[in-house]
Amino acid sequence: DTEVTQTPKHLVMGMTNKKSLKCEQHMGHRAMYWYKQKAKKPPELMFVYSYEKLSINESVPSRFSPECPNSSLLNLHLHALQPEDSALYLCASSQGGKGAFDYGYTFGSGTRLTVV
Amino acid sequence: DAKTTQPNSMESNEEEPVHLPCNHSTISGTDYIHWYRQLPSQGPEYVIHGLTSNVNNRMASLAIAEDRKSSTLILHRATLRDAAVYYCILKRYNQGGKLIFGQGTELSVKP
Numbered sequence: 001d002t003e004v005t006q007t008p009k010h011l012v013m014g015m016t017n018k019k020s021l022k023c024e025q026h027m028g029h030r031a032m033y034w035y036k037q038k039a040k041k042p043p044e045l046m047f048v049y050s051y052e053k054l055s056i057n058e059s060v061p062s063r064f065s066p067e068c069p070n071s072s073l074l075n076l077h078l079h080a081l082q083p084e085d086s087a088l089y090l091c092a093s094s095q096g097g098k099g100a101f102d103y104g105y106t107f108g109s110g111t112r113l114t115v116v
Numbered sequence: 117d118a119k120t121t122q123p124n125s126m127e128s129n130e131e132e133p134v135h136l137p138c139n140h141s142t143i144s145g146t147d148y149i150h151w152y153r154q155l156p157s158q159g160p161e162y163v164i165h166g167l168t169s170n171v172n173n174r175m176a177s178l179a180i181a182e183d184r185k186s187s188t189l190i191l192h193r194a195t196l197r198d199a200a201v202y203y204c205i206l207k208r209y210n211q212g213g214k215l216i217f218g219q220g221t222e223l224s225v226k227p
Contacts, residue, residue, distance in 0.1 A: 004159075031213070042203065042217035043160065056214065090159050094213070104150065104162030105215055 001026040006091050006108035014116055015081060021111045023074040023091030032074040033105070034066060035090040043090055049074060081115045088112050120204045120218045128194045130227050136189040138204030143184050146209035151178065151189045153200040154220075160203065163189065199225045 004025045013019045023032065031050050035043035048056035049068040063085075065077040074091055088110040095103040121139040128134040140149065148167050152160040164171055164178045166187070171178040177190040191198055203220040207213055 033215075042220055045214060045216060048214065092159075092215075104165055105152075105160075106162065107152075107159030109157075109159050 002106065004091055004093055004106050004108035006089075006111050008111060009109070010112050010114075012114045012116060013078065013081065015083070017081075018077070018079045020078065021076040021089055021091075021113075023076075023093075023108060024072055025093040025106070026072055027093065027106065028071075029093035029095055029106070030071060031094045032068060033092040033094075034074070034076055035092065035107075037088040037090055037110070039087075047076075078113075081113075083115050086113055086115045120206060122202075122204050122218060122221045124219065125222045125224070127224050127226065128191075128198075130196060130225055131193050134191040134194045134198070134223065134225075136191075136202050136204075136221055136223065137186065138188070139186045140204070140206055141185045143206055144208070148207040148209075149178065149180060149184075149187050150205045150207050150215065151176070152203045152205065152217075153198075154203070155197075155200045160217075163202070165207070194223075194225045196225050196227060199223055 007022045033048050034046040036046055037043040045058050046060045047066045052068045063080050067075040090107055090110045092105040092107045094105045148165050150165040151163040153163050154160045164173055164176050166178045166180055179188045201220040201222050203217050205215055207215055
């Protein structure tokens with residue numbers, strides 16, 4: 001299995017809703033990432049997990065809450081989002097540790113989120 | 117963050133080679149040069165990466181300048197399926213291996 005699977009593919013939520021995005025990989029990768037991508041813009045890094053621990057938070061608002069329950073699974077919990085949070089949310093994984101610098105990332109196809 | 121500079125867009129004809137340039141004058145000795153591409157409505161896809169030497173794989177070749185301040189992604193025979201945004205990225209060892217995307221080059225391929 002060489003894929004990163006993201007669910008759901010599309011999500012529409014109200015500003016008072018709570019929802020979660022899910023990301024799964026079975027490649028034995030120990031680093032996992034969340035990116036946010038607005039239309040016609042490059043992906044922006046949000047969070048990095050290394051060996052199931054949060055290692056980087058790029059000053060993301062607390063209405064986005066990441067979770068890494070195990071080495072294969074990454075969640076992004078959403079609460080009280082704003083319409084401007086509408087975007088494509090991408091998950092990625094890579095080898096962990098110092099060896100990670102000589103490997104590429106594998107990205108999922110993303111969840112297209114619309115906040116109404 | 118490490119900065120790369122790429123042309124906003126490029127055009128190519130089908131079955132011809134394509135050379136996508138990237139400048140990274142602030143590169144440090146431990147930075148890896150990564151290239152990804154993103155097709156419409158898909159996540160980015162890893163293309164190739166290198167440190168100092170030129171690299172080849174089934175998708176493309178990467179030519180790295182001797183001073184490492186620039187690199188070129190080479191698609192040997194462009195196909196219509198190669199139309200995408202191509203990102204040149206420096207992966208910094210001292211920033212936990214973060215992959216920070218620049219603006220990228222939008223490649224269009226004419227039949």
